[in-house]
Amino acid sequence: MPRPSRRSGSCRDRPLADWDAYSRPAFEKAREILGGVAHRTPITRCRTLSEMALCDLAMKCENLQRVGAFKFRGAYTMLAMLTEAERAAGVITYSSGNHAQAVALSAKLFGTRAVIVMPVDASGVKLSATRGYGAEILQHGLTPQERQAFAFNLAQERGLTMVPPYEDSRILLGQGTVLMEVLEQEPLAEVILVPVGGGGLLGGVCAAVRAFRPQIEVYGVEPEAADDWARSIESGRIERIATAHTIADGLRSLEPGKTPFPIVKEVVRGILRVSEDQIRRAMLLLLTRAKLVVEPSGAVSVAGALAHAQRFRSRRVVALISGGNVEPSLLSSLEQPPR
Numbered sequence: 001m002p003r004p005s006r007r008s009g010s011c012r013d014r015p016l017a018d019w020d021a022y023s024r025p026a027f028e029k030a031r032e033i034l035g036g037v038a039h040r041t042p043i044t045r046c047r048t049l050s051e052m053a054l055c056d057l058a059m060k061c062e063n064l065q066r067v068g069a070f071k072f073r074g075a076y077t078m079l080a081m082l083t084e085a086e087r088a089a090g091v092i093t094y095s096s097g098n099h100a101q102a103v104a105l106s107a108k109l110f111g112t113r114a115v116i117v118m119p120v121d122a123s124g125v126k127l128s129a130t131r132g133y134g135a136e137i138l139q140h141g142l143t144p145q146e147r148q149a150f151a152f153n154l155a156q157e158r159g160l161t162m163v164p165p166y167e168d169s170r171i172l173l174g175q176g177t178v179l180m181e182v183l184e185q186e187p188l189a190e191v192i193l194v195p196v197g198g199g200g201l202l203g204g205v206c207a208a209v210r211a212f213r214p215q216i217e218v219y220g221v222e223p224e225a226a227d228d229w230a231r232s233i234e235s236g237r238i239e240r241i242a243t244a245h246t247i248a249d250g251l252r253s254l255e256p257g258k259t260p261f262p263i264v265k266e267v268v269r270g271i272l273r274v275s276e277d278q279i280r281r282a283m284l285l286l287l288t289r290a291k292l293v294v295e296p297s298g299a300v301s302v303a304g305a306l307a308h309a310q311r312f313r314s315r316r317v318v319a320l321i322s323g324g325n326v327e328p329s330l331l332s333s334l335e336q337p338p339r
Helices: 024-034 047-053 071-081 084-088 098-110 124-132 144-158 169-185 200-212 228-235 260-267 276-288 296-307 328-333
Strands: 043-045 056-061 091-094 114-118 136-139 191-195 217-223 270-274 316-321
Touching (some): 024 071, 024 200, 047 056, 056 169, 071 200, 091 144, 114 124, 114 144, 169 200, 200 217, 200 260, 276 296, 296 316
Parallel strands (some): 091 114, 191 217
16 A cells, blocks of 8 residues: 655544544543533524525523633533643643634643743733733743743653643543533534634544434535635645634634544544635624624634525524634724625
């Protein structure tokens, strides 16, 4: 058999999903860990948005989760599953903002220290919140890959325990608990739309769907300016893009995560691309019509429902709103949508 090329088809791009790690009992354990700690976030509807999307559009509001994003689910679950020695050593992560806040708060709740590597252009809102949870913040680089390399070197130097944004099954188990809530709140749901950056949320949701309700259709949604997942699912292997210039700062990954990729590849029905204008329009509609403050990365799921309305006509769709940590100046800059 010929060897795959190093560029995009190497063996590192073809991992197999460890489905034993994503069993029903494993998800139930994660949910037990989060019980009484994470919020059970509401699902809401907006008649105008449903009409525009040509479907029964429900929105799962993880923008109302602790730290303002779904990331708290995975971070807290992983810290709870560490050994006491690993927690005592202190934890470190790399993040553009939401995972940073999640790890910082989780570390505070467990009484351990957290070091967070954030990009040099990190959102002021996210920087301030992360610092407010007591974390040590170091700013480095612009891309997730730059932050990751810096953080791993620092972890070795200081003896810290790494809590990655998506490269760990414990993170994905925590994120997948959002799907367990959706099934209780919307038992007739047919389609789930999930924002995708590194793939922690999409991977967790796909794994949970496989464990609990395989007939549900899962679609990832990402900016067309950062379409590494769409290209990778289309080719069947991890593809790296050169740049990711998008307003959605949490979705600027240059390639899919190696842990979530094989899970998503097996379960997802497709990856939807949305433009920058469509993301902005979804944000404004969520703010003015649904009365929800949503960051660009969190709004892509609704943008996908609106931009691909014909695909989901007359169906029961749940859009996961992944976060609400947005700069006030960005909200004020949004243009009014056409009437």
